[in-house]
Amino acid sequence: MLELDKNTFEAEVLKAEGKILVDFYGDGCVPCAALMPHVHAFAETYGDKIKFCALNTTKARRLAISQKILGLPVIAIYENGEMIDSCVKEDATAENVEAMIKKYA
Protein backbone atom coordinates (compact mmCIF):
# COMPACT_ATOMS: atom_id res chain seq x y z
CA MET A 1 0.00 0.00 0.00
CA LEU A 2 1.35 3.37 -1.01
CA GLU A 3 0.47 6.10 1.49
CA LEU A 4 -0.46 9.26 -0.42
CA ASP A 5 -0.69 12.86 0.67
CA LYS A 6 -2.02 16.01 -0.96
CA ASN A 7 1.32 16.55 -2.72
CA THR A 8 1.68 13.07 -4.23
CA PHE A 9 -1.95 12.30 -5.13
CA GLU A 10 -1.85 13.91 -8.55
CA ALA A 11 1.31 12.18 -9.74
CA GLU A 12 0.55 8.79 -8.19
CA VAL A 13 -3.16 8.63 -9.07
CA LEU A 14 -4.42 11.20 -11.56
CA LYS A 15 -1.37 11.16 -13.84
CA ALA A 16 -0.36 7.55 -13.31
CA GLU A 17 -0.73 4.68 -15.76
CA GLY A 18 -2.95 1.67 -15.27
CA LYS A 19 -5.61 1.06 -12.65
CA ILE A 20 -5.21 2.50 -9.21
CA LEU A 21 -7.17 1.79 -6.06
CA VAL A 22 -7.41 4.54 -3.44
CA ASP A 23 -8.56 3.83 0.12
CA PHE A 24 -9.87 7.20 1.35
CA TYR A 25 -9.93 7.17 5.16
CA GLY A 26 -9.89 9.68 7.99
CA ASP A 27 -8.79 10.11 11.60
CA GLY A 28 -11.46 8.83 13.98
CA CYS A 29 -13.38 7.01 11.21
CA VAL A 30 -14.06 3.63 12.79
CA PRO A 31 -15.60 1.96 9.71
CA CYS A 32 -12.48 3.03 7.77
CA ALA A 33 -10.18 1.47 10.34
CA ALA A 34 -12.24 -1.73 10.33
CA LEU A 35 -12.05 -1.97 6.55
CA MET A 36 -8.36 -1.19 6.18
CA PRO A 37 -6.89 -4.62 7.09
CA HIS A 38 -9.10 -6.18 4.40
CA VAL A 39 -7.82 -3.70 1.83
CA HIS A 40 -4.23 -4.46 2.86
CA ALA A 41 -4.96 -8.16 2.35
CA PHE A 42 -6.41 -7.44 -1.11
CA ALA A 43 -3.23 -5.50 -1.91
CA GLU A 44 -1.27 -8.70 -1.25
CA THR A 45 -3.53 -10.70 -3.57
CA TYR A 46 -4.22 -8.22 -6.37
CA GLY A 47 -1.29 -5.81 -6.01
CA ASP A 48 0.37 -7.04 -9.20
CA LYS A 49 -2.63 -5.96 -11.30
CA ILE A 50 -3.82 -2.81 -9.52
CA LYS A 51 -1.74 -0.22 -7.69
CA PHE A 52 -3.01 0.07 -4.10
CA CYS A 53 -2.89 3.48 -2.40
CA ALA A 54 -4.37 5.11 0.71
CA LEU A 55 -5.11 8.75 1.49
CA ASN A 56 -5.81 10.22 4.91
CA THR A 57 -8.50 12.77 4.04
CA THR A 58 -8.26 14.47 7.44
CA LYS A 59 -4.92 15.83 6.24
CA ALA A 60 -6.13 16.41 2.66
CA ARG A 61 -9.67 17.69 3.03
CA ARG A 62 -9.76 20.00 0.01
CA LEU A 63 -8.27 17.30 -2.18
CA ALA A 64 -10.95 14.83 -1.04
CA ILE A 65 -13.71 17.37 -1.71
CA SER A 66 -12.21 18.00 -5.19
CA GLN A 67 -12.67 14.26 -5.76
CA LYS A 68 -16.36 14.68 -4.75
CA ILE A 69 -15.83 12.83 -1.50
CA LEU A 70 -17.77 14.05 1.54
CA GLY A 71 -18.34 10.77 3.35
CA LEU A 72 -16.15 7.89 4.47
CA PRO A 73 -15.08 5.22 3.91
CA VAL A 74 -14.61 5.33 0.14
CA ILE A 75 -12.65 2.75 -1.83
CA ALA A 76 -12.24 4.02 -5.39
CA ILE A 77 -10.73 2.77 -8.63
CA TYR A 78 -9.02 5.32 -10.89
CA GLU A 79 -7.94 5.04 -14.50
CA ASN A 80 -6.66 7.79 -16.81
CA GLY A 81 -7.15 10.43 -14.14
CA GLU A 82 -10.83 9.57 -13.58
CA MET A 83 -12.61 7.76 -10.77
CA ILE A 84 -14.25 4.90 -12.69
CA ASP A 85 -15.83 3.01 -9.79
CA SER A 86 -16.23 3.22 -6.02
CA CYS A 87 -17.67 1.61 -2.90
CA VAL A 88 -19.00 4.22 -0.46
CA LYS A 89 -20.00 4.05 3.22
CA GLU A 90 -22.34 1.09 3.98
CA ASP A 91 -21.56 -0.38 0.55
CA ALA A 92 -17.85 -0.37 1.36
CA THR A 93 -17.84 -3.86 2.89
CA ALA A 94 -14.86 -6.18 2.42
CA GLU A 95 -16.98 -8.34 0.11
CA ASN A 96 -18.17 -5.51 -2.11
CA VAL A 97 -14.68 -4.07 -2.32
CA GLU A 98 -13.21 -7.42 -3.38
CA ALA A 99 -15.96 -7.85 -6.00
CA MET A 100 -15.13 -4.40 -7.38
CA ILE A 101 -11.40 -5.17 -7.43
CA LYS A 102 -12.04 -8.43 -9.31
CA LYS A 103 -13.85 -6.48 -12.04
CA TYR A 104 -10.67 -4.56 -12.81
CA ALA A 105 -7.89 -6.98 -11.84
Place this chain on the structure above:
Amino acid sequence: MSKVYDVIILGAGPAGLAAGLYAGRSRLSTLIIEKGQDGGQIAITDEIENYPGQMVEGESGPSLIARMTEQAKKFGAERCSDVIKSVDLTGEVKKLVGNKGEYEAKCVIVATGAFPKPIGCENEGKFTGKGISFCATCDASFFEDFEVYVVGGGDSAVEEAMYLTKFARKVTIIHRRNELRAAKSIQEKAFANPKIAFLWDSVVVKVDGDDLLSSMTVKNVKTGELTEITADEDDGLFGLFGFIGYNPNSQLFEGVLDMENGYIKTDENMHTNIPGVFAAGDIRVKSLRQVVTAAADGAIAAMQAEHFISNH
Protein backbone atom coordinates in the same frame (compact mmCIF):
# COMPACT_ATOMS: atom_id res chain seq x y z
CA MET B 1 -18.92 -29.98 9.04
CA SER B 2 -17.84 -27.19 11.32
CA LYS B 3 -17.96 -27.53 15.07
CA VAL B 4 -21.17 -27.07 17.00
CA TYR B 5 -20.69 -24.12 19.32
CA ASP B 6 -22.55 -23.82 22.59
CA VAL B 7 -23.54 -20.27 21.70
CA ILE B 8 -23.39 -18.18 18.58
CA ILE B 9 -23.93 -14.47 19.11
CA LEU B 10 -25.01 -12.37 16.15
CA GLY B 11 -23.70 -8.83 16.44
CA ALA B 12 -20.71 -7.34 18.26
CA GLY B 13 -22.29 -4.26 19.82
CA PRO B 14 -22.58 -3.79 23.57
CA ALA B 15 -25.26 -6.52 23.85
CA GLY B 16 -23.32 -9.09 21.82
CA LEU B 17 -19.99 -8.35 23.48
CA ALA B 18 -21.50 -8.49 26.98
CA ALA B 19 -23.13 -11.81 26.05
CA GLY B 20 -19.76 -13.00 24.72
CA LEU B 21 -18.03 -12.01 27.93
CA TYR B 22 -20.57 -13.80 30.15
CA ALA B 23 -20.75 -16.87 27.91
CA GLY B 24 -16.96 -17.07 27.72
CA ARG B 25 -16.62 -16.76 31.48
CA SER B 26 -19.14 -19.59 31.86
CA ARG B 27 -16.81 -21.73 29.72
CA LEU B 28 -19.34 -22.04 26.92
CA SER B 29 -17.74 -22.36 23.51
CA THR B 30 -18.75 -19.04 22.01
CA LEU B 31 -18.61 -17.48 18.57
CA ILE B 32 -19.49 -13.84 17.91
CA ILE B 33 -20.36 -13.09 14.28
CA GLU B 34 -20.31 -9.46 13.14
CA LYS B 35 -20.98 -8.24 9.60
CA GLY B 36 -19.33 -4.85 9.92
CA GLN B 37 -17.25 -3.24 12.61
CA ASP B 38 -17.45 -3.90 16.33
CA GLY B 39 -19.65 -1.65 18.39
CA GLY B 40 -22.61 -1.12 16.11
CA GLN B 41 -24.10 2.29 16.79
CA ILE B 42 -21.67 3.30 19.50
CA ALA B 43 -18.73 2.73 17.17
CA ILE B 44 -19.80 5.93 15.46
CA THR B 45 -20.65 7.88 18.62
CA ASP B 46 -18.18 10.43 19.86
CA GLU B 47 -19.38 10.89 23.39
CA ILE B 48 -20.72 8.33 25.86
CA GLU B 49 -21.33 9.97 29.19
CA ASN B 50 -24.12 7.89 30.69
CA TYR B 51 -22.59 4.43 30.85
CA PRO B 52 -22.01 3.75 34.56
CA GLY B 53 -18.35 4.04 35.49
CA GLN B 54 -17.53 5.61 32.15
CA MET B 55 -15.81 8.79 33.27
CA VAL B 56 -12.51 8.32 31.46
CA GLU B 57 -11.42 11.66 30.04
CA GLY B 58 -11.58 11.68 26.26
CA GLU B 59 -13.41 8.36 26.07
CA SER B 60 -15.39 7.86 22.88
CA GLY B 61 -17.68 5.10 21.64
CA PRO B 62 -14.85 3.36 19.76
CA SER B 63 -12.48 3.34 22.75
CA LEU B 64 -15.19 1.97 25.05
CA ILE B 65 -16.12 -0.73 22.57
CA ALA B 66 -12.45 -1.65 22.04
CA ARG B 67 -12.19 -2.49 25.73
CA MET B 68 -15.42 -4.52 25.60
CA THR B 69 -14.06 -6.48 22.63
CA GLU B 70 -10.78 -7.11 24.43
CA GLN B 71 -12.64 -8.29 27.51
CA ALA B 72 -14.85 -10.73 25.56
CA LYS B 73 -11.74 -12.13 23.83
CA LYS B 74 -9.94 -12.50 27.15
CA PHE B 75 -12.62 -14.93 28.29
CA GLY B 76 -12.32 -17.01 25.15
CA ALA B 77 -15.13 -15.81 22.88
CA GLU B 78 -14.15 -16.35 19.24
CA ARG B 79 -14.79 -13.67 16.64
CA CYS B 80 -15.64 -13.95 13.01
CA SER B 81 -16.61 -11.48 10.33
CA ASP B 82 -19.43 -12.64 8.07
CA VAL B 83 -22.87 -11.67 6.80
CA ILE B 84 -25.51 -14.23 7.73
CA LYS B 85 -27.91 -14.87 4.84
CA SER B 86 -30.30 -17.43 6.27
CA VAL B 87 -31.10 -19.19 9.52
CA ASP B 88 -32.69 -22.45 10.57
CA LEU B 89 -33.40 -22.11 14.27
CA THR B 90 -36.04 -24.79 14.75
CA GLY B 91 -33.90 -27.88 15.36
CA GLU B 92 -31.86 -28.82 18.40
CA VAL B 93 -28.79 -27.62 16.53
CA LYS B 94 -29.35 -24.12 15.12
CA LYS B 95 -27.91 -23.55 11.66
CA LEU B 96 -26.75 -20.24 10.25
CA VAL B 97 -25.60 -19.76 6.67
CA GLY B 98 -23.27 -16.89 5.88
CA ASN B 99 -21.32 -15.74 2.85
CA LYS B 100 -18.15 -17.38 4.09
CA GLY B 101 -19.51 -20.55 5.64
CA GLU B 102 -22.08 -22.35 7.74
CA TYR B 103 -22.22 -22.15 11.49
CA GLU B 104 -23.91 -24.39 14.07
CA ALA B 105 -24.75 -23.89 17.71
CA LYS B 106 -26.95 -25.17 20.50
CA CYS B 107 -28.07 -21.62 21.31
CA VAL B 108 -28.27 -18.40 19.35
CA ILE B 109 -28.29 -14.91 20.84
CA VAL B 110 -29.60 -12.33 18.39
CA ALA B 111 -27.95 -8.97 19.13
CA THR B 112 -28.10 -7.44 15.69
CA GLY B 113 -29.21 -4.02 16.89
CA ALA B 114 -30.54 -1.28 14.71
CA PHE B 115 -29.33 1.00 11.94
CA PRO B 116 -29.95 4.73 11.44
CA LYS B 117 -33.29 5.72 9.94
CA PRO B 118 -32.98 7.59 6.68
CA ILE B 119 -33.96 11.26 6.72
CA GLY B 120 -36.77 10.42 4.30
CA CYS B 121 -36.30 13.18 1.74
CA GLU B 122 -36.22 13.16 -2.04
CA ASN B 123 -32.77 12.42 -3.60
CA GLU B 124 -31.43 11.15 -0.26
CA GLY B 125 -29.63 8.12 -1.73
CA LYS B 126 -27.92 10.22 -4.38
CA PHE B 127 -26.31 12.48 -1.79
CA THR B 128 -25.39 9.96 0.91
CA GLY B 129 -21.62 10.29 1.18
CA LYS B 130 -21.88 13.47 -0.90
CA GLY B 131 -23.03 15.72 1.91
CA ILE B 132 -25.57 13.54 3.74
CA SER B 133 -24.13 11.49 6.58
CA PHE B 134 -25.25 9.43 9.56
CA CYS B 135 -21.75 9.20 11.04
CA ALA B 136 -20.39 12.38 12.61
CA THR B 137 -17.09 10.80 13.68
CA CYS B 138 -16.53 9.58 10.10
CA ASP B 139 -17.35 12.73 8.23
CA ALA B 140 -17.29 15.76 10.54
CA SER B 141 -13.78 16.83 9.53
CA PHE B 142 -14.89 17.38 5.92
CA PHE B 143 -17.06 20.24 7.14
CA GLU B 144 -14.42 22.27 8.92
CA ASP B 145 -15.53 25.90 8.49
CA PHE B 146 -18.59 24.90 6.47
CA GLU B 147 -22.22 24.98 7.56
CA VAL B 148 -23.88 21.82 8.77
CA TYR B 149 -27.51 20.87 9.43
CA VAL B 150 -28.59 18.14 11.81
CA VAL B 151 -32.00 16.48 11.58
CA GLY B 152 -33.49 15.24 14.86
CA GLY B 153 -34.26 16.34 18.40
CA GLY B 154 -33.29 13.44 20.65
CA ASP B 155 -30.15 12.77 22.69
CA SER B 156 -28.02 11.58 19.81
CA ALA B 157 -29.05 14.41 17.47
CA VAL B 158 -28.19 17.10 20.00
CA GLU B 159 -24.98 15.42 21.19
CA GLU B 160 -23.76 14.90 17.64
CA ALA B 161 -24.68 18.52 16.80
CA MET B 162 -22.42 19.64 19.64
CA TYR B 163 -19.64 17.40 18.40
CA LEU B 164 -20.03 18.91 14.92
CA THR B 165 -19.53 22.44 16.30
CA LYS B 166 -15.89 21.48 16.84
CA PHE B 167 -15.57 21.48 13.06
CA ALA B 168 -18.38 23.42 11.36
CA ARG B 169 -18.70 27.19 11.69
CA LYS B 170 -22.43 26.86 12.29
CA VAL B 171 -24.70 23.91 13.09
CA THR B 172 -28.46 24.19 12.65
CA ILE B 173 -30.68 21.58 14.25
CA ILE B 174 -33.79 20.91 12.16
CA HIS B 175 -36.51 19.38 14.30
CA ARG B 176 -40.09 18.51 13.43
CA ARG B 177 -41.43 19.69 16.79
CA ASN B 178 -41.01 23.00 18.62
CA GLU B 179 -39.04 21.51 21.50
CA LEU B 180 -36.25 19.00 21.88
CA ARG B 181 -36.73 15.50 23.18
CA ALA B 182 -33.12 15.22 24.40
CA ALA B 183 -32.32 14.99 28.13
CA LYS B 184 -32.46 18.38 29.86
CA SER B 185 -28.73 18.38 30.68
CA ILE B 186 -27.91 17.91 27.01
CA GLN B 187 -30.40 20.59 25.96
CA GLU B 188 -28.85 23.12 28.34
CA LYS B 189 -25.43 22.58 26.76
CA ALA B 190 -26.86 22.95 23.28
CA PHE B 191 -28.77 26.18 24.04
CA ALA B 192 -25.60 27.62 25.59
CA ASN B 193 -23.52 26.79 22.51
CA PRO B 194 -23.24 29.92 20.33
CA LYS B 195 -22.56 27.88 17.18
CA ILE B 196 -25.88 26.00 17.38
CA ALA B 197 -29.06 27.39 15.81
CA PHE B 198 -32.52 25.81 15.60
CA LEU B 199 -35.10 25.42 12.87
CA TRP B 200 -38.27 24.31 14.66
CA ASP B 201 -41.37 22.52 13.32
CA SER B 202 -39.47 21.66 10.17
CA VAL B 203 -38.62 18.65 8.02
CA VAL B 204 -36.29 18.26 5.04
CA VAL B 205 -38.33 17.25 1.98
CA LYS B 206 -35.74 17.40 -0.78
CA VAL B 207 -31.98 17.69 -1.24
CA ASP B 208 -30.10 18.75 -4.36
CA GLY B 209 -26.79 19.83 -5.83
CA ASP B 210 -24.49 19.05 -8.73
CA ASP B 211 -22.18 16.36 -7.41
CA LEU B 212 -22.15 17.47 -3.79
CA LEU B 213 -25.03 18.59 -1.59
CA SER B 214 -25.59 22.34 -2.02
CA SER B 215 -29.31 22.97 -1.56
CA MET B 216 -32.36 21.59 0.19
CA THR B 217 -36.04 22.29 0.64
CA VAL B 218 -37.34 22.48 4.18
CA LYS B 219 -41.04 22.35 5.00
CA ASN B 220 -42.66 23.94 8.03
CA VAL B 221 -45.01 21.21 9.28
CA LYS B 222 -47.40 23.73 10.89
CA THR B 223 -47.80 26.23 8.04
CA GLY B 224 -46.84 23.99 5.11
CA GLU B 225 -44.47 26.74 3.95
CA LEU B 226 -41.49 25.58 1.86
CA THR B 227 -38.10 27.22 2.28
CA GLU B 228 -35.12 26.71 0.01
CA ILE B 229 -31.77 26.57 1.79
CA THR B 230 -28.69 26.97 -0.40
CA ALA B 231 -25.02 26.73 0.42
CA ASP B 232 -23.03 29.89 0.94
CA GLU B 233 -21.56 30.85 -2.44
CA ASP B 234 -17.96 30.62 -1.28
CA ASP B 235 -18.62 27.22 0.34
CA GLY B 236 -20.51 25.60 -2.53
CA LEU B 237 -21.65 22.81 -0.23
CA PHE B 238 -23.02 22.02 3.23
CA GLY B 239 -23.46 18.97 5.39
CA LEU B 240 -26.69 17.27 6.44
CA PHE B 241 -26.52 14.75 9.26
CA GLY B 242 -29.49 12.54 10.17
CA PHE B 243 -30.07 11.33 13.74
CA ILE B 244 -33.78 10.60 13.84
CA GLY B 245 -33.71 7.17 15.35
CA TYR B 246 -33.17 3.64 14.21
CA ASN B 247 -34.70 0.73 12.37
CA PRO B 248 -34.24 -2.78 13.77
CA ASN B 249 -31.89 -5.14 11.96
CA SER B 250 -34.31 -8.06 12.05
CA GLN B 251 -35.18 -8.88 8.42
CA LEU B 252 -33.41 -12.24 8.75
CA PHE B 253 -35.87 -13.34 11.42
CA GLU B 254 -39.13 -12.24 9.82
CA GLY B 255 -41.66 -15.04 10.08
CA VAL B 256 -39.26 -16.97 12.34
CA LEU B 257 -39.28 -15.00 15.58
CA ASP B 258 -42.24 -13.15 17.07
CA MET B 259 -41.92 -9.42 16.50
CA GLU B 260 -43.60 -6.10 17.10
CA ASN B 261 -42.87 -3.35 14.56
CA GLY B 262 -39.76 -5.22 13.50
CA TYR B 263 -38.40 -5.57 17.03
CA ILE B 264 -38.06 -9.09 18.49
CA LYS B 265 -40.36 -9.95 21.37
CA THR B 266 -38.79 -11.64 24.40
CA ASP B 267 -39.71 -12.31 28.00
CA GLU B 268 -37.70 -10.61 30.74
CA ASN B 269 -35.10 -13.37 30.49
CA MET B 270 -34.49 -12.65 26.79
CA HIS B 271 -36.22 -15.83 25.58
CA THR B 272 -37.81 -15.55 22.15
CA ASN B 273 -40.63 -17.81 20.99
CA ILE B 274 -38.06 -20.46 19.95
CA PRO B 275 -36.33 -22.45 22.74
CA GLY B 276 -32.57 -21.83 22.73
CA VAL B 277 -32.91 -18.60 20.80
CA PHE B 278 -32.48 -15.37 22.71
CA ALA B 279 -32.50 -11.71 21.77
CA ALA B 280 -30.55 -8.91 23.46
CA GLY B 281 -30.06 -5.19 23.08
CA ASP B 282 -31.71 -2.71 20.73
CA ILE B 283 -33.21 -5.46 18.56
CA ARG B 284 -35.63 -6.27 21.38
CA VAL B 285 -39.02 -4.73 22.19
CA LYS B 286 -38.10 -2.59 25.22
CA SER B 287 -38.59 0.83 26.75
CA LEU B 288 -35.01 2.10 26.90
CA ARG B 289 -32.32 1.49 24.29
CA GLN B 290 -29.00 2.45 25.83
CA VAL B 291 -25.51 0.93 26.09
CA VAL B 292 -26.19 -0.04 29.69
CA THR B 293 -29.49 -1.81 28.93
CA ALA B 294 -27.95 -3.57 25.92
CA ALA B 295 -25.06 -4.85 28.02
CA ALA B 296 -27.49 -6.01 30.72
CA ASP B 297 -29.58 -7.87 28.13
CA GLY B 298 -26.44 -9.57 26.83
CA ALA B 299 -25.46 -10.78 30.27
CA ILE B 300 -28.93 -12.19 30.97
CA ALA B 301 -29.13 -13.88 27.57
CA ALA B 302 -25.75 -15.57 28.05
CA MET B 303 -26.66 -16.89 31.49
CA GLN B 304 -30.02 -18.14 30.18
CA ALA B 305 -28.16 -19.88 27.34
CA GLU B 306 -26.00 -21.61 29.92
CA HIS B 307 -29.13 -22.79 31.83
CA PHE B 308 -30.67 -23.96 28.58
CA ILE B 309 -27.60 -26.00 27.63
CA SER B 310 -27.18 -27.60 31.06
CA ASN B 311 -30.89 -28.57 31.11
CA HIS B 312 -30.86 -30.19 27.66
